[in-house]
Amino acid sequence: MKTYLMILMASSLMLATSCKKKDKTEPIDEPVPTTPTNPSVETLPPNSNYKPAFTGQTRIAAVKTTTSYSTSVVTSSLTAPWGIAAMPDGRFIVTEKAGRMRIVTSAGAVTEINTGIPTVNANGQGGLLGICLDPDFATNRMVYWSFSEPGTGGNVTAIAKGRLATNELSIEGATVIFRGSPRYSGVNHYGGRVIFDRNGNLFASLGERSDNVTRAQAQSTNAAIGKVVRITKDGQPVAGNPFIGQAGALPELYSIGHRNPQGLAMHPVTGDIWQSEHGPRGGDEINRVQPGANFGWPIITYGLEYSGQPVLTGIQAQNGMTQPVYYWDPVVSPSGMTFYSSNRVPEWQNNLFIGALSGMHIVRLMITNNVVTGEERLLANVNQRFRDITQGIDGALYAITDQGRLYRIDKN
Numbered sequence: 001m002k003t004y005l006m007i008l009m010a011s012s013l014m015l016a017t018s019c020k021k022k023d024k025t026e027p028i029d030e031p032v033p034t035t036p037t038n039p040s041v042e043t044l045p046p047n048s049n050y051k052p053a054f055t056g057q058t059r060i061a062a063v064k065t066t067t068s069y070s071t072s073v074v075t076s077s078l079t080a081p082w083g084i085a086a087m088p089d090g091r092f093i094v095t096e097k098a099g100r101m102r103i104v105t106s107a108g109a110v111t112e113i114n115t116g117i118p119t120v121n122a123n124g125q126g127g128l129l130g131i132c133l134d135p136d137f138a139t140n141r142m143v144y145w146s147f148s149e150p151g152t153g154g155n156v157t158a159i160a161k162g163r164l165a166t167n168e169l170s171i172e173g174a175t176v177i178f179r180g181s182p183r184y185s186g187v188n189h190y191g192g193r194v195i196f197d198r199n200g201n202l203f204a205s206l207g208e209r210s211d212n213v214t215r216a217q218a219q220s221t222n223a224a225i226g227k228v229v230r231i232t233k234d235g236q237p238v239a240g241n242p243f244i245g246q247a248g249a250l251p252e253l254y255s256i257g258h259r260n261p262q263g264l265a266m267h268p269v270t271g272d273i274w275q276s277e278h279g280p281r282g283g284d285e286i287n288r289v290q291p292g293a294n295f296g297w298p299i300i301t302y303g304l305e306y307s308g309q310p311v312l313t314g315i316q317a318q319n320g321m322t323q324p325v326y327y328w329d330p331v332v333s334p335s336g337m338t339f340y341s342s343n344r345v346p347e348w349q350n351n352l353f354i355g356a357l358s359g360m361h362i363v364r365l366m367i368t369n370n371v372v373t374g375e376e377r378l379l380a381n382v383n384q385r386f387r388d389i390t391q392g393i394d395g396a397l398y399a400i401t402d403q404g405r406l407y408r409i410d411k412n
Contacts, residue, residue: 038062041377046329047282050302050316053323056372058302060326063366063374067345067411071379074398074406075108081400082192083131083145083336086392088138093164094400095145097127103168104406106392116171118160121150124187129157130194130264130336130388132202134233143171144233146192146204154183157190157206157225159235177235178252180206180224184214189278193264193336198271201238202231203254203289205261205275208297215298218257221249226297228261228275228289230254242292255287257295257321263334268341269350272370274325276337276354279303280311282329286352287322288370296321302329326372332359336388342395344411353378355386355399362386362399362409379407 040059052058080097087093087103093113094102099120101113120128126148134142141164149158162174189207197203208218208226218226221243229252230238237244237251244251263276277285277295283303287295300318301311317323328334337354354363360383366374379386384401392398396410 041375042328042330044330047304047308048302048329050282050329052302052327053317056326057324058327058329060372060375063364063376065345065347065364065376065378067347069345069409069411071382071407071409074106074408075104075110076405077108077110078102078104078400078404078406080127080402081404081406082127082129082387084388084390084398084400084406085131085133085143086390086398087133088393090393092390092392092398092406093131093133093143094406095128095131097129098122099128099147101128101131101143101145101171106394106408108406111168113164113171114169116162116165116174118147118158118174118176119150120147121155121187122148126155126187126190129190129192130205132195135196135200141166142233144194144196144202146190146194148187148190148192149176149179151183154185155187155190156180156183157192157204159194159202159204159231161233177233178204178229178231180204180227180229181250182217182223182225184209184211184225186211186214189260191258191261193262195264195266195273197230197266197273200233202233203264203273204229204231205258205264207260207262208258210260215259218259218297219294219299221246221253221256224250224252226256226258227253228255228258228264228273254291255289255293255295257293257297257299259297259301263337263354265337265339265352267350268339274337274339274352276334277324278333279327279329279331281306281308282331284328284331284334285324286326286334286354286365286372287324290322293322294320295324302327303331325367325370326365332361332363333357334363335386336390338390338397340391340397342391344395353389353397355389357385357387357402360385362389362397378409382407
């Protein structure tokens with residue numbers, strides 16, 4: 001343990017000097033504080049006595065949607081779905097953890113894409129994970145996905161691409177374009193989301209694989225685990241990535257110091273990439289991903305070990321490390337997420353919607369100038385673990401659950 005701490009301290013000092021220093025926060029509008037008459041949606045006590053770095057970083061005041069909206073179950077026949085992407089014709093491609101892809105219509109009809117998908121290791125938290133469509137999907141039919149790839153030396157979070165066949169029964173020419181080194185024999189914390197930015201490049205989130213032997217590498221720039229990476233459609237580092245030119249650093253890295261980042265979303269106005277991240281016992285995070293930023297895991301965190309003990313030295317802030325925009329304690333287990341760009345429910349515009357697993361609800365966060373100003377919990381009464389959420393071409397929200405449901409959420 002002493003050696004482990006020394007490695008982390010040395011790595012922290014090196015990165016603090018080599019990375020651009022980040023402010024703890026960049027608030028422009030002061031959020032609405034929680035008061036007895038304007039309480040938080042969270043009523044349970046926190047696991048720790050840690051204090052937020054700034055007002056509104058956690059337990060922000062509750063808000064409530066005033067527009068009348070309804071929810072419906074499109075289908076209940078999926079099996080452990082993990083990722084969902086909206087197709088241009090109003091249908092959806094859904095990944096299932098065991099290694100299948102499905103196409104689901106807005107009426108709930110489900111078909112299977114039978115062949116062409118590389119083998120996954122679906123043990124533990126692995127499997128067929130996040131999915132996104134090429135911006136030119138309407139003409140090239142290209143699909144990109146994240147998965148836990150087995151192989152000599154262990155499993156790895158990998159990104160693959162392939163063409164959806166014209167008959168929609170297979171993926172043609174599937175190719176692994178990126179592997180997040182190093183391989184490891186564990187089966188947890190793969191991260192697993194992948195999205196396109198406005199420039200047609202891919203952002204992918206990779207977990208630090210959970211165990212003490214690997215978590216320290218979230219701070220190492222010569223490993224891809226515990227990182228957000230930015231790559232081209234062919235899996236190459238994007239020119240201008242922030243760690244290019246640093247000795248020993250992987251050129252695909254975009255941000256470092258992540259634990260288990262299961263959500264990525266692009267803000268519809270700014271184009272910024274936002275990310276959700278599982279903490280341990282407390283300390284779930286929402287981050288605005290910035291180039292070269294170090295988000296601190298496992299050196300700083302608002303969570304505790306599952307044993308209840310502090311993580312390492314139990315600190316929540318350090319120079320050179322970026323604070324989360326928002327965090328939860330106790331956890332909600334934030335997974336896939338999307339920004340709402342529709343005008344069908346005007347008060348939801350540019351709000352962030354996040355699937356909560358252990359929380360069993362959909363989080364709605366109001367965000368103004370990169371500051372969370374309100375929180376709401378949707379569908380908290382259906383007893384479902386929400387794994388991913390997206391906006392359909394009809395402007396409604398569509399969310400999948402571990403139990404196999406696809407929900408539609410829209411104004412009445």
